[in-house]
Structures are given as structure tokens and as C-alpha cells.
Amino acid sequence: MKIILDQDALFDNNKAASFNRDIFAKSKTVVINVMSSPGAGKTTLLEKTVSALSNEFRIGVIEGDLATERDAERIRAVGAKAIQIETNGICHLDARMVSKALPEFDLDEIDLLFIENVGNLVCPSKFDLGQEHQVVILSIPEGNDKIVKYPVMFRVAELVILNKIDLLPYLDFDIEQAKKDLQGVNPKSEFIQVSSKSDEGMESWFDWIRSLFER
């Protein structure tokens, strides 16, 4: 017997994602899924962000980047509530993993929740976690070709943050080309350049976050 199913392969994930989305909507929590390749600077950016904004917003972080407690500890050290998801070597977060972590937070007491995804430019891109916003970080040492090489990831970004611009003098990276590539792949995405090390440009990232609360 042949059964025509015609169903999205991510059906179960998407159900869990809308479950999460309802929870976030009820608690009025702004949720940002942060994705990048390993080492692009997700945790560093979040550390700096928590330090700078914790007097404005009550911030929580779900850490999905590798099954160690290290990233979560770095976030706690700067004063946000952080929960580590044990991904056991898996290459992406899915919505059910996030659902399971949610009871650890009192979301009524959290204005801004970051989800640091697993460092990977392929696998996480299609898994909706129920977040409203998606940010992709690209860093100078990764080189210019990443945007056209991983178009699916860059197409889901609402904002692309180019990190480690303090390294520009030492490395061959063409920012104008990167902007052009992003335009060509995802014309709707915004683009910000920062250094999480020297803090250059960080204020525009913070302003972008603030703007989410005014929408």
C-alpha cells in the first residue's frame, strides 16, 4: 500500500518551535538565536553584551555550544542566568532541546534570551527554535568566501555581525565584497561590523537589540 504523506520533514521540530514561540510571546521575552562557525566569537560577543546591557534588560542565555560547561560559566561570570544544553556531540540545536531547557528559567523575569547555537554554518540553519530573531556571526579570519559558500545559513539571518574587525590590518578580508555577497544572497539582512575584543562597533549591535524592544 502506498501512502502519500506530503509532510515537511521538520514537522515535529516545527511543532515544538511554535510551542516555544507561544511561551516566549506570553512572557514577552525577546529571543535571539545566535549562529556561526566554531570560534567566530559567539560566547565572547554574548559576554560583552551581558556586561553592557544587564542594567537595561534582564538577560538569560541558553548555551548549546558543545557539551561542556565552559561557555555557560563565562556567561554566568558576567552576571546572567545561563543554562547549558548537553548536546552530546550533535551538530545543531532543535526546538525540543530548547523546550526542555525552558523550565529552568522564570521567563516572566527575563526580557532578553539568547540561544547560542552549536558552532556550525550548515546544520543549525533550518531548525526553527521558536525564536523571533536570528543573528549570524562571521569573523574576519574565516575569509571572504563563507557567505556564498553557506547561502542557506546567511539567508536565514536577520542580521549578520562581522566580528574581529580588530584583525583587519593583519588579514586579507574585503568588507565591501562581504557586503556585496550578503546583498546578493540575502538582501533583507542587516550588517554590522564589530570587534568583541576592542569593543569597536559594539554600540551599534546594542542599539540593534534595543530596537527590537521598540517594534
Next chain:
Amino acid sequence: MHEVALMGDILDLIKNDAEKRNIKRVSKVELVVGELSNALPDALEMAFDIFKSRNIEMLQKDAELIIIKEEAKAKCVLCGLEYHPSQHVAVCPECNFPSGELTAGETLKVKSYQGE
């Protein structure tokens, strides 16, 4: 390699449906995989073999996976041209402007399955 996780979900979907219809053994699974779905057909095949080798009751030993590939297609909102997108997916080759919208290629779905 998120294809193993994906295949797990795909087989769960089929299992849920098969149980409702009292289908015990699945002999064929048909997927549509888009060029821009971020799932690789080869990796899905491998994942399917992994699940078969795990001796899941539902899946017949000689079960077959059919993958229908879906090409990426885009259409320009300015001039209406339909094109096969290159590196700059959103750039219309006629207008040379990021005015293209994807119309196909992102699909990842279970089309059908066969079983008794």
C-alpha cells in the same frame, strides 16, 4: 551531519502515520530534497542505511529510499524572469539587482511511503 537526526524525525513521522493505518512494515520511503534545503542526498542515504542496520521493527531489511531532487529556482519581482540561481541567489541575471525570490529548492519533505 544533521542528516541522521533528520532521518530519525522522518522515520518517526512515518511510524506515527503507519501506526494509525495499522501498517507494520515499511518497504519504501520517498523524499523530496531541495538543492537549498541544506540536507545532502548522500548523507540521507547513509543515515537511512544506519537506521536499517539498527534493525528497527518497522523498516524492512531491504527497504528502499527514493530521493527526488528539487532544483533551486528563483523569480525576479521586477522583470518576472525565472532563473536558476547561481552564487548570488537573489540576484536576477537580467536586472543585475537582488530582486529575485526563491520559488523552489528549499523543500525537504516526506512525499510518500509504502508498506503493508
